[in-house]
Amino acid sequence: MFHTESDVVFVKGLKVEAVIGVYEWERAITQPLLIDIALETDISAAAVSDDVDDALNYKAVCDDVSEWCKEIKAKLLEHLAGLIVDKLLTKYACHKITLSVAKPTAIAQADAVGVQITRYAPASTDELTTKEAAKEVNDSQADDA
Numbered sequence: 471m472f473h474t475e476s477d478v479v480f481v482k483g484l485k486v487e488a489v490i491g492v493y494e495w496e497r498a499i500t501q502p503l504l505i506d507i508a509l510e511t512d513i514s515a516a517a518v519s520d521d522v523d524d525a526l527n528y529k530a531v532c533d534d535v536s537e538w539c540k541e542i543k544a545k546l547l548e549h550l551a552g553l554i555v556d557k558l559l560t561k562y563a564c565h566k567i568t569l570s571v572a573k574p575t576a577i578a579q580a581d582a583v584g585v586q587i588t589r590y591a592p593a594s595t596d597e598l599t600t601k602e603a604a605k606e607v608n609d610s611q612a613d614d615a
């Protein structure tokens with residue numbers, strides 16, 4: 471079977487309203503965040519089977535990231551980005567994640583400001599197959615329902 475180390479499942483422009491910011495006035499409101507995520511993973515099983523259970527499900531990623539952003543209520547974008555990438559690497563079968571979080575309304579003179587980080591999975595997480603991780607996600611969502 472065809473194998474590659476450079477497949478990517480991505481999310482671009484995920485919009486989340488969340489409490490974010492270092493100033494007191496920011497703690498009392500929500501602001502829009504725009505999030506891009508690139509999850510490096512092996513998509514070859516899903517490419518052959520055409521079964522979402524073999525895929526790193528971007529719908530589940532969007533749901534999780536939206537929920538975590540609202541829960542975390544970080545002051546700094548750096549803190550939020552770090553926590554979200556750690557959680558994604560723990561939950562999903564991917565070996566590398568690049569994530570950017572932007573605040574499009576924070577600075578009037580700028581289109582957006584933000585941070586971008588890249589992190590790698592520890593070896594043990596990397597060994598989880600996409601199918602095993604997808605099953606864990608599906609099972610935990612079934613438990614939540």
Ligand SMILES: Nc1nc2c(c(=O)[nH]1)N=C([C@H](O)[C@@H](O)CO)CN2
Pocket residue numbers: 490491492493496545546547548573576577
């Ligand atoms: N590197 C960062 N600089 C700043 C941040 C941040 O999260 N990371 N945050 C702020 C304020 O919350 C700002 O968005 C209010 O306009 C300032 N600098």
